[in-house]
Amino acid sequence: MRPTRLEDFIGHEHLTSANSVFMSGARNGSLGSVIFWGPPGCGKTTLARLYAKQTDSVFKELSATEVGIKEVKEVFEGAKNTFQLTRRRTVLFLDEIHRFSRSQQDVFLPFVEQGHIQALQLLGATTENPSFKLTGALLSRCRVFVLERLSDEAIEKIAKQALQRLSFERNGDHEPDVFEIPSSPTLGPSTQGSDLPSQSVESATATATPLFPSFPQVTEKVITSLASLAAGDARTALSLLELVVNANMPETELIVSMRQSVSVSYDRTGDSHYDMISALHKSVRGGQGSAAMYWLARMLGQGEDPLFIARRLVVCASEDIGLADPQALPLAVAAFQACQVIGMPECRINLAHIVAYLSEAPKSTRSYEAYKRAEEAAKADSTAPVPMQVRNAPTKLMGDLGYGEDYHYNPNYIHPVSNVYLPPQFNGQVFLRKEGDTEGKEWDEEALKDWEERENGGMPWEGRHTSSSQP
Incomplete structure (x- = not known):
C-alpha cells in the first residue's frame, strides 16, 4: 500500500514541495548523508525508499535493532564494488540508528565524508532527538530533516490513495499516472460532527455513501474515524485499513471494531x-x-x-x-x-x-536558587580553607592550634552573636535571599498582559501596585 513515486508521497510538504532542499537534492543527487527524525509511522522508511528509486540507487535497508557493525561493513564493501562496476550509488537506510552505541556510530565517519559519498549514501532514521542520541562527529556530517506527526487530513488521503491502488489491483486495471483522491461526499446530519461514535449510535450504513465500489463498507465516516484512531501514524492507519477492507459489517460496528484493535502508543524511554x-x-x-x-x-x-x-x-x-x-x-x-x-x-x-x-500550593524557589548560587561560588574556589573559628576541635592538639577558637555557641546567648562562617573571599555574600527578592528577575509587560487576559479574566494583576520591579 506504500506509494511508488515521490510525487505520490503525502504529508511533509516542507520536504516534498518542488523547490524544497530535499526534492532538489533528490533530483540532482547532491543531498549527502541524511538523518530523518520523526515519530513512528510518519513516513521515514517510505521517504528513504522513494528517494533511492528517484536517484536510481541500490537500496539496502537495515535496522540497528537487528544488525551489528559486521553487517554494516558488508554493505560498505558491497557499495564500493557496485560503484566500481556499475557507477551506481548505494543508499543505506539504517532504521533506529540511535540504537547504535557511540563507538558503533563512529564506523560511519569515513563513509559519510565527501570523498566516499559517491559510492554510499547514509539515510538514518530515528524517533529520538539526534542531538542527544547521535555523536557530534556523525551529526555534523549529516543533514537532519524533521518529520512531524501526520495530520488527520494527511492520514485520510493516505488511506484513500491505498484504497484506490487496491481497487485497481482487485479489478486488474493499470495504475494511473496521477492518483485522484476522491472528495468527501456530503454527509447527512447523522454522520456530521462525530468521528468516533459510541456503540449506541444507530448505524448509518443505509444512507452512507461508499467511497469505492470495490469496498462498499468503506464510507467517509469510516475513513474519518480511522484517521483519528491512527493518531498521526500511517503504519497504524494502513493496519486498520487492512482490517476494514476484509470486514463485512455495518458502519458503526466496523468503527467500534477499529477502536478496539488500536492500542495507545507511548514510548516510556523516548x-x-x-x-x-x-x-x-x-x-x-x-x-x-x-x-x-x-x-x-x-x-x-x-x-x-x-x-x-x-x-x-x-x-x-x-x-x-x-x-x-x-x-x-x-x-x-x-x-x-x-x-x-x-x-x-x-x-x-x-x-x-x-x-x-x-x-x-504557593511557590518559592529560594532554597533551590540559593543552592545554585552557593554551588557556583564553591566551583569558583574549591580550595578555600574552613575558617578556624568554625573548625571542629575534637583533640587538645587541634584546640592548641586554634581550631574552634573564639567560637560563639549561639544557644548560650540571649542576644545574637557573630562568627566567621565563610572563607574571607565570600564574606558578605548572600546565597539564601529573602522571599520576594527580585534581583536577577525580569519584568515582561507583554507576558504579564497575556496572563491577565487569559488567566485573570482581563483584570490587572494585583502585584502591579506593589511590585518594586515595575518599570
Missing part, C-alpha cells in the same frame, strides 16, 4: 516520555492544576511507571514550592511511598492528590 513529564512539571509550577491533571492521566493511561512520576513530584515539591509550604515535601514523599506500597491502578488517586496539592 521523547514523549520526557516531553510529558516536562509538561506535567511545568503545569504544576505554573499553578495550572487542570493541565497537570491531564498530563498525569495521559501518562498513567499510556503505561508510564507511577514511581517515575512520583519521583519528579518529590523534586518539584522542593524546587518549586520549597519554603513557601514546608508540608509539600513530606506529602510528596508520602505519595511516592504510597505508590510503592499500593501500586497501580489505585495509586493514581494518590498521585492525583499530590498533583492537585502542589499545583495549588
Whole structure:
C-alpha cells in the first residue's frame, strides 16, 4: 500500500514541495548523508525508499535493532564494488540508528565524508532527538530533516490513495499516472460532527455513501474515524485499513471494531516520555492544576511507571514550592511511598492528590536558587580553607592550634552573636535571599498582559501596585 513515486508521497510538504532542499537534492543527487527524525509511522522508511528509486540507487535497508557493525561493513564493501562496476550509488537506510552505541556510530565517519559519498549514501532514521542520541562527529556530517506527526487530513488521503491502488489491483486495471483522491461526499446530519461514535449510535450504513465500489463498507465516516484512531501514524492507519477492507459489517460496528484493535502508543524511554513529564512539571509550577491533571492521566493511561512520576513530584515539591509550604515535601514523599506500597491502578488517586496539592500550593524557589548560587561560588574556589573559628576541635592538639577558637555557641546567648562562617573571599555574600527578592528577575509587560487576559479574566494583576520591579 506504500506509494511508488515521490510525487505520490503525502504529508511533509516542507520536504516534498518542488523547490524544497530535499526534492532538489533528490533530483540532482547532491543531498549527502541524511538523518530523518520523526515519530513512528510518519513516513521515514517510505521517504528513504522513494528517494533511492528517484536517484536510481541500490537500496539496502537495515535496522540497528537487528544488525551489528559486521553487517554494516558488508554493505560498505558491497557499495564500493557496485560503484566500481556499475557507477551506481548505494543508499543505506539504517532504521533506529540511535540504537547504535557511540563507538558503533563512529564506523560511519569515513563513509559519510565527501570523498566516499559517491559510492554510499547514509539515510538514518530515528524517533529520538539526534542531538542527544547521535555523536557530534556523525551529526555534523549529516543533514537532519524533521518529520512531524501526520495530520488527520494527511492520514485520510493516505488511506484513500491505498484504497484506490487496491481497487485497481482487485479489478486488474493499470495504475494511473496521477492518483485522484476522491472528495468527501456530503454527509447527512447523522454522520456530521462525530468521528468516533459510541456503540449506541444507530448505524448509518443505509444512507452512507461508499467511497469505492470495490469496498462498499468503506464510507467517509469510516475513513474519518480511522484517521483519528491512527493518531498521526500511517503504519497504524494502513493496519486498520487492512482490517476494514476484509470486514463485512455495518458502519458503526466496523468503527467500534477499529477502536478496539488500536492500542495507545507511548514510548516510556523516548521523547514523549520526557516531553510529558516536562509538561506535567511545568503545569504544576505554573499553578495550572487542570493541565497537570491531564498530563498525569495521559501518562498513567499510556503505561508510564507511577514511581517515575512520583519521583519528579518529590523534586518539584522542593524546587518549586520549597519554603513557601514546608508540608509539600513530606506529602510528596508520602505519595511516592504510597505508590510503592499500593501500586497501580489505585495509586493514581494518590498521585492525583499530590498533583492537585502542589499545583495549588504557593511557590518559592529560594532554597533551590540559593543552592545554585552557593554551588557556583564553591566551583569558583574549591580550595578555600574552613575558617578556624568554625573548625571542629575534637583533640587538645587541634584546640592548641586554634581550631574552634573564639567560637560563639549561639544557644548560650540571649542576644545574637557573630562568627566567621565563610572563607574571607565570600564574606558578605548572600546565597539564601529573602522571599520576594527580585534581583536577577525580569519584568515582561507583554507576558504579564497575556496572563491577565487569559488567566485573570482581563483584570490587572494585583502585584502591579506593589511590585518594586515595575518599570
